[in-house]
Amino acid sequence: MGLPGEMRVVEISGPGGPEVLVPAVRKVPQPAAGEILIRVRAAGVNRPDLLQRAGSYAPPPGASDLPGLEAAGEVAAVGAGVSRWKVGDEVCALLPGGGYAEYVVTPADHALPVPEPLGMIEAAGLCETFFTVWSNVFERGRLTAGESLLIHGGSSGIGTTAIQIARARGVRVFVTAGTEAKCHACLELGAEMAINHREADFVAAVKDATGGRGVDVILDMVGGDYLPRDVRALAPDGRLVMIAHQKGAEVSMNFSLVMVKRLTITGSTLRPQSVEAKARIAEGLFREVWPLLDTGRIAPVIAESYPLEQAAEAHARLESGQVAGKIILEVA
CATH class of the missing domain: 3.90.180.10 (Medium-chain alcohol dehydrogenases, catalytic domain)
Structure with a gap:
């Protein structure tokens, strides 16, 4: 026909x-x-x-x-x-x-x-979420088994995809979300910790959960004032991957900590x-x-x-x- x-x-x-x-x-x-x-x-x-x-x-x-x-x-x-x-x-x-x-x-x-x-x-x-997560978290961010990942917006399509792929590949996963229901949904998918960003400081939470070390990779789709906090939450040699900036594309930030911790800041649009x-x-x-x-x-x-x-x-x-x-x- x-x-x-x-x-x-x-x-x-x-x-x-x-x-x-x-x-x-x-x-x-x-x-x-x-x-x-x-x-x-x-x-x-x-x-x-x-x-x-x-x-x-x-x-x-x-x-x-x-x-x-x-x-x-x-x-x-x-x-x-x-x-x-x-x-x-x-x-x-x-x-x-x-x-x-x-x-x-x-x-x-x-x-x-x-x-x-x-x-x-x-x-x-x-496809939109899986292409985005794979190319940014695992190719650009070089996330590997045994490392740790913090996902902002864990209950989003991007977030739920990243949680599952990372857990399946042997990664510790932490997320932020805006409600208790969203936090629960992330935990159900395999996140180790879900931080309600309206009630808790994600920097302190991930530092506490990792013995003060911080996480290896952060997937950030929020931007704005999250970025300097991301830098504090990253472990030495950590990677910050940006894919959106819902809170703004411009921020003032001291890059001394980036150099001291040997961080990589990257990102892309698909x-x-x-x-x-x-x-x-x-x-x-x-x-x-x-x-x-x-x-x-x-x-x-x-x-x-x-x-x-x-x-x-x-x-x-x-x-x-x-x-x-x-x-x-x-x-x-």
Whole structure:
């Protein structure tokens, strides 16, 4: 059966709040060389989608203006030169954009097979967080077995992913979260300690738990005044990995302690990276992490799902800060 000419989408009518997300109809895209077309069954909702909707995170050149950076579904068509996938294969994929739609194109090497235990809703919540965590915590942050990790925002999609992968790889995990319920959720996933940042000082807590040494790696998506505190909480030769700055991108900080403790400060954003760089991340995930998903040792934490047409409600819910895990849009 041939592909339809049009598809349902949710587009951004203009910068603003969740209400600017509106259903629309567009032409079905066609895969170029090296790309696949996915019939989307479910798509993940992520904080970069909120930033794009607000007008502060423009799509890279050539990417769809539709939000949505991850999806799961079936391969509907393949472009020239694609041999890894065939029509009908079930995949989950990192997207350059366009996930809030019935069909989306993406580079073939950014897709991975749907893990055996997972359905489409669960698989749709994998790629954006797993690519981010693997590339930042384990590649840039060089976190290894026997070390310790502090995750800010432990109950987020990023946080719940990082907790599980780190624990499966023999790492001690500490997290911060904003409510007792979120702290409990992190402990259930395997965190050794969950610190309610509204009630306790995370620097003192991790120092106490590590005999005064501090942690080897910190994953920070908060930024702002957390950064100088991160430096105090790190062990000698520790690594601070920044992936977002919800409390601001600028801070005044004394770097003497960075030098004395021989710290590394690094970070990245995923979407602007090259096709080749994302393909390398996918290779690492398939080799090192996908076996954990296939055997059920780890799994994405799905908080809620909404029909595609209720994307505005999904955004409002994510912005509420009351969600532990991922929010998914059910597309087909």
